[in-house]
Amino acid sequence: MSFDPTRPFRRADGLAHGLTDKVLRGPGFRQLFRGVLVASTTPATPLQRVVGALLLQHEDAWASHASAARVKEAPIPTIADEHVSVAHQKMRCHHRGLRCHVGDPSGVVVERGVRVSGDVEMFIELGGQLGLVDLVVVGDWLVRRRGASPAHLVRACERSRHKDARKALAAARYVRRDVDSPMETRLRMLLVLGGLPEPEINLTIRDEDGAVVRRYDLSYPGVRVAVEYNGKVHVEVLATWEDDLERRADIDDDDWRLVVVVSSGIYRDPLRTLSRVHRVLVSRGHPDVRPRLLDDWRPHFPGWSDAA
Known part of the structure; x- marks a missing residue:
């Protein structure tokens, strides 16, 4: 096979193809592991290291x-x-x-x-x-x-x-279909490990003609509660932000309660997120809501200091 220094190679192979040890130690090559190098002009990628x-x-x-x-x-x-x-x-x-x-x-x-x-x-x-x-x-x-x-x-x-x-x-046993993003998975797991009923994933709401009106990431359709994760794109992109405002107005018209969660509600203060959703489900009369949250979420999310 022809020698291609833009792909990872053993130092011994480089020497065998005429490269000197001085050249291999120079700025033209990057060491991935001891005895394995690649041309420094190539971008470092996970695949390259593997x-x-x-x-x-x-x-x-x-x-x-x-x-x-x-x-x-x-x-x-x-x-x-x-x-x-x-x-x-x-x-x-x-x-x-x-x-x-x-x-x-x-x-x-x-x-x-x-x-x-x-x-x-x-x-x-x-x-x-x-x-x-x-x-x-x-x-x-x-x-x-x-x-x-x-x-x-x-x-x-x-x-x-x-x-x-x-x-x-x-x-x-917790894996589900139709989950759109890792953050939606984390939000669902936070709710479930906190002892809340498992929400329905990607509920589709249609109008009288069968056209899709909107979809909810996580929802409790029996009490018309939706829980959604909103990333930075919803804040930074004007069109997305305007669509969200219109969507929430439509939700209010249909008597749905939308609980919006951002990254800090999962990584910084998950207990607050759990408390918010728990409070809304109780107020809406969900029949399967526990009177108190479980602590099973704590080993998997930040918040040990909030144990009290």
Whole structure:
């Protein structure tokens, strides 16, 4: 194969193709791992680092866990190390910044030119790396973007012998269809773990002719309460802001109560969000609302200091 320094390569391969050690240590190249470099003119990407990690492993190794998620562009939090898997303990190689696992190669697929764990296998592997809410975010994304089904995820976790299958199963039972964004998943999980009834996802309201009037991210149609996450786009884009104003006026006409949640209501003060929704549901007479919120949300969201 021709030597292409714009793709990750081993230092030994660079030397074999006429590059000197002085040149390889110079500003023209960037080190991804010890002994793995790439031309510094190429943009640094998660995929580039995963490819570099695989160069340090057996030729049959594949990207797994968080590295598989990065190749697939799944919504996961920052995880420093790269993760690869091999079929046998004797094939493992250890390097700084790289974790090597032993896994089952039967579920390996090729994506973006890289051998990676399949979607379901990756979800189970992430059970050991992500918390409950972040793993549900990945599950909802797999259903919405990759064609998985909640029931299939549950069955796969139940059958799996992977050491993290039990954690993955706990998350899979919360995975739902038609979730539009990670923040909607987090908001739904906050409500459910707080002990509130599980809201309906993406309820569609139609007029007398059957035309779609509006959709609600999360809702309790029995008492006409909608809970929605609004990101910065709703504030920064004038047209979106004006549409929101008109939409809320229509909601008032239909006697719906809209509870709007922004990022601070999830990351900074989730207890306030729970209290707001709880108060509205109680005032609307929802039959399944507990008199007091549960504390199950606290290990997964900010707010330990608000325990009182």
